[in-house]
Amino acid sequence: MLNYHQQSEWTGDLGKLQSPINIVPNQFSNDPQRFNYDVQTDYILNQVIDDGTTIRLTGSGQANIFQRTFQFQQVHFHIPAEHLIAGARFPFEIHLVHQNAIGQKLVTALMATIGDANSQFEQILNSFAPKSINHVAIKITDWINFSAKHGFHYLGSLTTPPLTEGVEWLVLNNAPITISDEQLQRYRKLFKENARHLQPLNDRKGYSF
Amino acid sequence: MLNYHQQSEWTGDLGKLQSPINIVPNQFSNDPQRFNYDVQTDYILNQVIDDGTTIRLTGSGQANIFQRTFQFQQVHFHIPAEHLIAGARFPFEIHLVHQNAIGQKLVTALMATIGDANSQFEQILNSFAPKSINHVAIKITDWINFSAKHGFHYLGSLTTPPLTEGVEWLVLNNAPITISDEQLQRYRKLFKENARHLQPLNDRKGYSF
Numbered sequence: 001m002l003n004y005h006q007q008s009e010w011t012g013d014l015g016k017l018q019s020p021i022n023i024v025p026n027q028f029s030n031d032p033q034r035f036n037y038d039v040q041t042d043y044i045l046n047q048v049i050d051d052g053t054t055i056r057l058t059g060s061g062q063a064n065i066f067q068r069t070f071q072f073q074q075v076h077f078h079i080p081a082e083h084l085i086a087g088a089r090f091p092f093e094i095h096l097v098h099q100n101a102i103g104q105k106l107v108t109a110l111m112a113t114i115g116d117a118n119s120q121f122e123q124i125l126n127s128f129a130p131k132s133i134n135h136v137a138i139k140i141t142d143w144i145n146f147s148a149k150h151g152f153h154y155l156g157s158l159t160t161p162p163l164t165e166g167v168e169w170l171v172l173n174n175a176p177i178t179i180s181d182e183q184l185q186r187y188r189k190l191f192k193e194n195a196r197h198l199q200p201l202n203d204r205k206g207y208s209f
Numbered sequence: 210m211l212n213y214h215q216q217s218e219w220t221g222d223l224g225k226l227q228s229p230i231n232i233v234p235n236q237f238s239n240d241p242q243r244f245n246y247d248v249q250t251d252y253i254l255n256q257v258i259d260d261g262t263t264i265r266l267t268g269s270g271q272a273n274i275f276q277r278t279f280q281f282q283q284v285h286f287h288i289p290a291e292h293l294i295a296g297a298r299f300p301f302e303i304h305l306v307h308q309n310a311i312g313q314k315l316v317t318a319l320m321a322t323i324g325d326a327n328s329q330f331e332q333i334l335n336s337f338a339p340k341s342i343n344h345v346a347i348k349i350t351d352w353i354n355f356s357a358k359h360g361f362h363y364l365g366s367l368t369t370p371p372l373t374e375g376v377e378w379l380v381l382n383n384a385p386i387t388i389s390d391e392q393l394q395r396y397r398k399l400f401k402e403n404a405r406h407l408q409p410l411n412d413r414k415g416y417s418f
Contacts (some may be wrong), residue, residue: 013222015373016313067276094247101238102377103226103413155311164224166375168311192257204312 001051002160018199019156019169020082025127027201028152035153035209037108037170038064038202039145043072043096045138048127050073053160053194054078055187056127061141063098065152066171070098071108075140079188081111082195085152085173092179092187093195094145104167105158110143115178123127125186143177152207158194166178210261213403221372226406228365229291230379236410237361237417244362244418246379247273248354252281252305254347256258257336260313262369262403263287263394264337266311270350272307274379279315284349288396290320290402291368294361299395301388302404303352314367315331315377319352322353324387333396352386359383363415367404 003009043061050056054076061072074097075120081093088146090111098106120140151172157165212218226246263285270281277293278349290302299320307315329349348359360381366374398418 013224033311058310101243101414101416102362102365104377115345129243153311155313162224165373168313188223205310207310 002194004053004192007197010058010163011162012161013046013157013165014163015165016202017156017165017204018163019159019167020084020196020198021154021156021201022084023154023206024085024154024199025086025169025208028154028206030208032131032209033196034066034207035151035164036067037144037149038065039141040069041140042141043144045075045124045136046139046158048124048134048136050128050130050132051076052069054191055124057124057136057138061146064104065098065108066168067207068100068102073099073201077187078195079184079191079193080195083109083111083169083171084198085171091184092177094143094175094177106170108144109169109171110175111171111173111176112177112179114181114184117180117183118177121179121183125183130188130190143175148209151205152206152208156205172207210331211403213262213405216406219370219372221373222366223372224374225376226323226413227372228376229293229369230295230363230365230410230417231293231407232361232380234295234361234417236275236407237363237415239417241418243275243358243416244358245273245276246353246358248350249273249278251348251350252353254284254333254345254349255343255360259337259339259341260285263400264333266333266345266347268349271273272353272364274307274315274317275377277306277309279309282306282308287368287404288393288394288400288402289404290385292318292320292378292380293407294320295378301395303384303386305353313358313375313377314373315379317353318378319378319384319386320380320382320385321386321388323390323393326392327386330388332391334392337399352384357418361415361417363413401406
């Protein structure tokens with residue numbers, strides 16, 4: 001299993017475009033016109049998997065993101081958040097992993113805050129069983145289906161080995177998602193912290209909107 | 210200088226998405242609607258550089274390619290062609306390297322045939338001097354400004370170290386470009402063959418149009 005206490009021993013693609021990063025908004029160019037995210041087919045989760053460090057759920061769905069068609073593939077979770085926004089670390093980060101027709105990856109990162117319980121996350125917790133795969137049918141389109149979208153777009157990497165670069169990140173910092181403190185504690189009993197260390201921005205350019 | 214006779218010693222990103230490849234058209238999905246390539250600002254070359262294995266020219270220009278805005282950065286040449294199309298190797302391949310605002314690279318590959326002399330390539334040959342950098346002003350928008358475009362789109366890599374993956378390739382096989390046999394011989398007197406060996410397609414999906 002991946003050891004988050006010995007990240008220096010992780011191997012993989014270790015170039016200049018690694019993730020996560022601390023997003024310093026005034027280092028990103030503001031360009032609201034760049035943004036588009038239209039869900040074309042509902043995001044539906046169908047399998048719950050114990051991957052050792054988080055709950056991973058595979059699913060289907062389709063969205064037009066930044067003028068291109070992406071297929072939703074899987075969702076998983078990080079405690080605490082991996083990306084920082086202006087130095088702030090949220091308690092919980094949700095990664096929606098997409099791929100397009102030629103194999104480019106785009107991850108939508110949603111920052112959750114603590115508040116009301118999230119009904120879909122409740123279903124996920126209830127359907128999870130250690131070391132097994134369970135079938136579910138959970139619609140999570142609501143997680144991304146909100147009117148005002150504010151966030152950041154930059155080119156980075158997977159945050160677990162093989163740490164592959166060339167992954168597009170869409171980090172949304174006004175996600176309408178809350179989970180309850182009770183849900184966070186249930187999740188914490190199952191998994192340890194799994195945030196990769198911050199990586200240097202180097203000379204990357206990012207966009208905000 | 211890069212040694213094309215000892216490519217097994219090249220180091221870099223050696224994953225599953227390497228270029229060049231032999232493009233077998235019936236393994237690519239046909240989808241003419243995917244294609245768009247609109248030049249928004251003329252492609253102008255401004256510097257001629259001897260990079261040891263080819264003539265490299267930096268330049269400026271902008272195009273909307275696959276619904277995204279890319280800046281043209283540089284052009285260079287390969288003899289013979291690096292990509293094969295249905296097993297056919299053209300004598301000369303032109304690489305127009307682009308980058309977008311978040312740092313994604315897209316290379317337009319033009320396959321040239323032998324025929325009439327190309328006036329812009331003549332200017333390039335005339336302005337080249339070994340081991341030096343010369344300033345020029347050569348407009349090459351015509352090289353990509355043709356009505357019917359047929360080609361292939363897939364995800365690959367740079368074909369020279371660091372062999373970085375995640376590079377989008379747009380290989381156009383009906384480029385209207387010819388160079389004369391005399392131009393090819395002039396170029397051959399300056400540079401040796403510089404085609405990287407073919408790389409496995411693995412499970413990549415590509416598109417044709």
